[in-house]
Amino acid sequence: MNNLERNYEQVVGQDIVNFETAPEPANEKPKLVTGILRRWYIVFVIFFVVCGLGLPAIWLLIDSVHHVTGAIRIAPIMADILAKDKGDISNYEVFMNTQAEMITSDQVLQRVADDLQDKNLSFFENEAVSPMQKLKQRLKGMEVKPDLVWLLKQAIASQTILIRADPTTELIKIKVKSLHSSEAIQIVDAFINNAMAVGQTTSSQDEDLNLSLLEAEKRAVESEIDYQRQTIHRLAEQYGTDTLSGRQEMAIQRIVALQAELIKTEANRVALEAEVKLLERTKESPIPSDELLKMRQEYINKDPSVIAFANDIALLERDLIISDHTLTSINADLKLKSILLDAMKARLPEIKEQASADFDKLLTEQIRTAGESDLIRARTKLEHTIENEKLLRETIEKEDAETIKLGQMQLQIEDAQDKLEISKQRYEAVLQRIQDLELQRKRPARMSVHYYAQTLFVEDERIKYSAAIVFLGLVIGLWLAYIRDKADLRLRTPEDVAKRTGIRIIGTTTSLNNVKPSFLPQQIICDYQTIRANLGLLDGEGIPKKLVVTSPGMKEGKTTFVINLATSMAEAGKKVLLIDGDLRKPDIARLLNLPKESRGLQDVLCGIKLERAVYSIPSTGLDVLAADFRDAVDAYELLALPSTAKYISEVSKQYDHVIIDTPPVLAFPDALIWAKIGDAVILTSFTGHTTLPDLRESKERLMQINARVLGTVVSSVDVEHSYYRQDYSYYAQSAKARLRRKSI
Secondary structure, rough: OOOOOOOOOOOOOOOOOOOOOOOOOOOOOOOOOHHHOOOOHHHHHHHHHHHHHHHHHHHHOOEEEEEEEEEEEEHHHOOOOOOOOOHHHHHHHHHHHHHHHHHHOHHHHHHHHHHHHHHHHHHHHHOOOOOHHHHHHHHHHOOOOHHHHHHHHHHOOOOOOOEEEEOOOOEEEEEEEEHHHHHHHHHHHHHHHHHHHHHHHHHHHHHHHHHHHHHHHHHHHHHHHHHHHHHHHHHHHOOOOHHHHHHHHHHHHHHHHHHHHHHHHHHHHHHHHHHHHHHHHHHOOOOOOOHHHHHHHHHHOOOHHHHHHHHHHHHHHHHHHHHHOOOOOOOOHHHHHHHHHHHHHHHHHHHHHHHHHEEEEEEEHHHHOOHHHHHHHHHHHHHHHHHHHHHHHHHHHHHHHHHHHHHHHHHHHHHOOOOHHHHHHHHHHHHHHHHHHHHHOOOOOEEEEEEEEEEEEEEEOOHHHHHHHHHHHHHHHHHHHHHHHHHHOOOHHHHHHHHHHHOOOOEEEOOOHHOOOOHHHHHHHHHHHHHHHHHHHHHHHOOOEEEEOOOHHHHHHHHHHHHHHHHHOOOOOOOEOOOOOOOOOHHHHHHHOOOOOOOOOHHHHHOOOHHHHOOOEEEOOOEEEEEOOOOOOOOOHHHHHHHHHHHHHHHOOOOOOEEEEEOOOOOHHHHHHHHHHOOOOEEEEOOOOHHHHHHHHHHHHHHHOOOOOOEEEEEEEEEOOOOOOOOOHHHHHHHHHHHHHHOO
């Protein structure tokens, strides 16, 4: 900046900033919206490129698709002879699906292909023939012709041709999608006509086949009925009737009577056996008490009444156990059986007591009437009883076998009668089905044309694809803008520097594009006043005497900042020397419009007195030691001489501050030499140009040589990020006040 306004008597609106912030993690993501808005031009360009290429291609290459449909009506079918209800809907659905499959059969497809063969439809032009047919035709040297049947199958597989039974109606719908409505109508009508022809022929053939099968079934059932009747007659011939239940009941009653007689005989035999034993015992010697007790117990256990009663109790207990698992606990029959069982168990001891009393009575009588004649009589009677018991057992076994035979015969007859009844029902069902088929022949055909081909709707997908292209272009643009911004490591705000590098921020300079021209001089003055104030407060030691200013790379505002800082300090009343230490690309003389004959730094280092080489700017009082291109190649060797550092130290004694402009740190090693010579270093950075890795690396290089890095000055920042944030209205008020004071 060439002409800086004079410093005010009081520093106005300056913010003094002195802070250290820990570096932000390297993998922190930039803000999505901010990054995309920063790269809005990428979104704009990509959006218009994608739309410019995609939209014309869609509207030129994609045609509207015509959806054409026709329908065949299938009347409800009659129920099968085994169905319980007439018109079983499941059978009707099966029939509908079967007819829909029939329309896509090879027989119908071949007839449709024959009808469409000579119509030269474009529907088949872009389709390939089947691979096998193409190979055969090429091997024979024949012209490759499309196989329309194969093409129709491919269209059905891809649902270009859709044939499906509508479950909510009685219709089988045939739908075709084509770019040409007239061709789709021809294809649908061809399917309808040929499906009707094949369906009617197939239906007539099916009816004849079903009728012949039913006639054969009728004859087979008649044969079964005759055979079953003969079987029943043969089984009933032995007894003269086919109902043996009466005979069976009589036989059972007879067996029951014989079993009762057998029980009485067994009881008599037991009594005779006991009597014989008593007679034999009393005849020889008195019976011991233990043996008498044993005979008593044996007599009681063999007593028919005790045995019968114990058996009845066992049977009742078994029935009660079975009933307990099959009946509920509140069942009346179950309660009655339980009460009866308890009563019988209570009665059993009484019966045993009665048997014991009978034994005692018999024993007394036998002892009293003991004799040889009684013994012989008892033995004879016992033999007759045993013989009678044996005869009864044989008779019961014979009667039992006869009864079982009667039962088996009755079961055979009943089974044969059941089979005869089933056969009769089948015979009636077959006769009814034959009658139904005969009537069905006289009814109208089940298949009929509901309506021929008509256009259902026209599907224009270009609008949908256009919207998709617009959306895709916007998404791609936003994505590329985000990726581009994410890959951009250049700093944007002072906060980026503080968070990501940890370098202390000394101050900022405001971008010329964000300030009104009338407020620009005041903004620049205040920016540098803030920087000077911060430099004076850093570390509590004031502004360093020998201040080196450098930057990570080229074109980062380093030289402009040096000139403005030196000018600002000189206008503040300090004696300042500005040295152009960039011997490779000296710009200070050109920027300050110094005379061409002005001496340079090289002359001073070669022995010329400082007074002859320094140029003083009258308007600001700033002394400038410029440089030229004479020793650009040997710049490093010249600066590395021990005499250079010694001379700069001597010169600095004559000034309050010596400010040195150097080449970039990452470009040449000259800046490191100057950093060792100076007392402190300031790194400049430029928003939108300086990258954070370069700034971080520059700091690390300076720290490696133990240079004192004060921090960085961020140049060309937006007003909202500037470290001087005074409202512009304050400038106007302050300017008016100064004018009033001057006029007074």
